[in-house]
Amino acid sequence: MRLRLPTTAPVDLVRECLPRLSLVDVVVLADAVLRLPGVEPESARASWSSSGAGPGRARDLVRLVDAGAESAMESRLRVLLVLAGLPQPVAQFEVVACGHRRRLDLAYPDLKIAIEYDGDHHYVTEAQKHADIEREMSLRTEGWEVIRVVSHGIYRDPAGTVKAVAAALERRGRSVRLSDGWRPHFRQLA
Structure with missing residues (x-):
């Protein structure tokens, strides 16, 4: 049965x-x-x-x-930024950098700001570490600012993550008005 x-x-x-x-x-x-x-x-x-x-x-x-979100942590990161009053980033933005097609977890394409969430697998093998360094160098060569975020930046120090992205936006000429709207949803532990 x-x-x-x-x-x-x-x-x-x-x-x-x-x-x-x-x-x-x-x-x-x-x-x-x-x-x-x-x-x-x-x-x-x-x-x-x-x-x-x-x-x-x-x-x-x-x-x-x-x-467009491809992982739970990318979703959490995007939601943190938007609830903090930052503009909605584009998920999985494709760019060609130094002749290679790259997909960025989150991006502000008009300002050339990439926000990459690095899970644990980014730090396990030397090959992955090397690939990440090469990828970041090619993006920087093309004028992109790259912000790397790990779980600590979402679960323990969301304020630090918000500040880092806001500072990058301001360096690129976008005025930012932050909100505390993220605070009820993300605990600051650091």
């Missing part, structure tokens, strides 16, 4: 979790759902907008979700 377990469609799962998860966690989930085959981003956003989680919460989710 086969047991049949009830399942929930991915888009509906986000609607169900919207009132239960933190805003950041539900954005991470929604970003992942938008990457699934067969999920139409605009229809998913419309579904989430009409959820019963309250108009402000649903509006925040729809404003923050991005189908």
Whole structure:
């Protein structure tokens, strides 16, 4: 005998979790759902907008979700920056640097600012370390400013991450007005 377990469609799962998860966690989930085959981003956003989680919460989710995010930590980093009042960065921006096609985790392309989230795998092998150094050098050669963020910059020192990105924006001529909107969602531990 086969047991049949009830399942929930991915888009509906986000609607169900919207009132239960933190805003950041539900954005991470929604970003992942938008990457699934067969999920139409605009229809998913419309579904989430009409959820019963309250108009402000649903509006925040729809404003923050991005189908371009490729990892939970990239999503968390992007949400931190936006809640801090910084402009929405472009996820997975493609650029050619020194003849090589590169994809940047997050970018402000008009200002040539790249924000890269480095997970643990970036520090495991010498080959990966070398590739990252080479990649960063090629971007800098083309005039990009590269900001590297690790988990510490999200979980322990989000204020430091916000300040680093804001400073880069200001160095490139973009005036920034920071908000404390990130503070209820990210704890400062450092």
